[in-house]
Amino acid sequence: MKTVIKNGTVVSDSDCLQADVLIEDGIISEVSSSIAAPDAELIDAKDKLLLPGAVDAHTHMDLDVGFTRACDDFFSGTVAAAAGGTTTIIDHMAFGPKGAYPWHQVKEYHSLADGNAVIDYSFHGVLQERADDRTFAEIREIAEKEGITSFKLYLTYDMMLHDKDVFAVLNEAKRNNILITVHCENDGIINYLRDRCGEEHKLSAAFHPKSRPPDAEAEAVNRMLYMAECAGEAPLYIVHLSSEAGVREVIAARKRGQKHFGVETCPQYLVLNDSLYDDPCEGLKAIMSPPLRKDSDRFCLWEALKNDILDTVATDHCPFTFKEQKQRGKDDFRLCPNGAPGVEERLPLLFSEGYMKKRLSLPQLVKYVSTNPARIFGLYPKKGVIRPGSDADIVIMDPGKSYTLTGETIHGNADYTCYEGIGIKGAIDMVLLRGEVIVRDNKFLGKKGNGRYLKRGISSLC
Numbered sequence: 226m227k228t229v230i231k232n233g234t235v236v237s238d239s240d241c242l243q244a245d246v247l248i249e250d251g252i253i254s255e256v257s258s259s260i261a262a263p264d265a266e267l268i269d270a271k272d273k274l275l276l277p278g279a280v281d282a283h284t285h286m287d288l289d290v291g292f293t294r295a296c297d298d299f300f301s302g303t304v305a306a307a308a309g310g311t312t313t314i315i316d317h318m319a320f321g322p323k324g325a326y327p328w329h330q331v332k333e334y335h336s337l338a339d340g341n342a343v344i345d346y347s348f349h350g351v352l353q354e355r356a357d358d359r360t361f362a363e364i365r366e367i368a369e370k371e372g373i374t375s376f377k378l379y380l381t382y383d384m385m386l387h388d389k390d391v392f393a394v395l396n397e398a399k400r401n402n403i404l405i406t407v408h409c410e411n412d413g414i415i416n417y418l419r420d421r422c423g424e425e426h427k428l429s430a431a432f433h434p435k436s437r438p439p440d441a442e443a444e445a446v447n448r449m450l451y452m453a454e455c456a457g458e459a460p461l462y463i464v465h466l467s468s469e470a471g472v473r474e475v476i477a478a479r480k481r482g483q484k485h486f487g488v489e490t491c492p493q494y495l496v497l498n499d500s501l502y503d504d505p506c507e508g509l510k511a512i513m514s515p516p517l518r519k520d521s522d523r524f525c526l527w528e529a530l531k532n533d534i535l536d537t538v539a540t541d542h543c544p545f546t547f548k549e550q551k552q553r554g555k556d557d558f559r560l561c562p563n564g565a566p567g568v569e570e571r572l573p574l575l576f577s578e579g580y581m582k583k584r585l586s587l588p589q590l591v592k593y594v595s596t597n598p599a600r601i602f603g604l605y606p607k608k609g610v611i612r613p614g615s616d617a618d619i620v621i622m623d624p625g626k627s628y629t630l631t632g633e634t635i636h637g638n639a640d641y642t643c644y645e646g647i648g649i650k651g652a653i654d655m656v657l658l659r660g661e662v663i664v665r666d667n668k669f670l671g672k673k674g675n676g677r678y679l680k681r682g683i684s685s686l687c
């Protein structure tokens with residue numbers, strides 16, 4: 226099957242080029258100024274932009290948090306992703322049962338995603354509680370057999386790793402070209418402050434950000450960067466950086482000359498601020514970790530993107546329903562499931578708040594939402610770029626349209642969006658996954674189970 230997209234502007238992480246794109250059997254076969262292909266199905270993209278399908282390297286579909294699960298499974302969550310121009314996700318696994326080793330969750334996640342996902346997908350492995358010989362043997366085996374070349378560890382929560390194990394993991398990762406992704410928050414600070422909130426009956430949503438201050442993030446970012454450096458520059462990826470204090474630690478490491486690390490932020494930390502917690506009821510919608518910060522943090526993150534100090538923008542999509550699941554925290558924020566929806570809003574928000582407001586260039590936008598995540602997680606150039614040989618994952622954007630984000634028109638199972646009422650300039654016309662139109666005019670046209678599992682290669686950070 227052949228398709229030709231004519232008259233559009235093809236955007237890459239380095240430039241914008243007026244060009245036609247020919248697709249054959251799901252693969253891009255030609256990109257050039259004028260393609261004559263009378264036998265191909267024609268899509269006219271005049272006055273439109275062609276972006277490589279977005280890659281979201283941080284989602285939590287069907288996440289099991291013990292007392293409940295995230296309300297999007299791999300079907301509903303990937304439909305939402307597709308509607309937002311994302312054609313690949315790399316999902317972060319939940320912790321397994323106590324004592325579980327890495328293979329346990331790999332098998333569990335195939336059972337959740339296979340046959341359900343509507344876009345292409347991979348997983349980050351998860352490390353929990355300890356790091357011993359069996360852990361390392363499984364990591365090596367999973368990387369080889371499953372193409373899972375990144376593993377996540379946490380510096381907080383019950384199943385966190387302590388520093389000695391973290392350091393052992395980093396050394397092992399360095400030896401085997403495995404990328405370690407890390408949730409950076411200082412566990413001691415957070416637990417102390419959460420206990421104090423309990424003792425002092427300060428349990429409304431407003432105390433959630435106070436119990437997880439920016440310095441708790443900065444300390445953990447700094448510690449991880451130094452530990453990676455100490456392990457001979459073990460490859461490291463810091464997820465969901467949220468604060469100015471955290472950005473300062475990243476800049477310090479870059480100034481020291483440290484190279485083998487990448488840093489992610491998320492739309493919520495760029496677009497929203499902690500005033501959302503002022504309303505004790507509505508505030509539950511934005512209970513996530515790290516929490517939303519001040520406007521000064523937001524501006525600093527935008528500046529860091531503009532100056533190429535950060536590497537990716539992912540979502541940390543982890544939705545729970547407001548009417549039911551989030552209400553668990555109404556009398557005590559500590560009981561509220563942590564996380565919010567966002568997989569659908571990322572590209573439109575970045576396009577509107579980033580590109581249209583002149584905070585980012587178009588190539589930068591593409592770099593942060595597509596090309597860099599593909600490179601860093603071993604999917605490039607199959608994903609993350611529109612060029613011959615790559616999968617024909619393409620988003621056709623109409624910069625002339627505008628609309629308002631609302632919980633009613635988004636596709637996931639969450640009953641709200643944190644971005645309610647925000648005006649979006651630019652709209653997605655069409656989304657192609659491997660040459661097939663899966664979204665047109667905000668309507669999902671794909672099929673359950675059509676997403677393919679992706680075996681990934683070695684990270685560009687190794």
Ligand SMILES: [Zn+2]
Binds near residue numbers: 283317
């Ligand atoms: Zn996460």
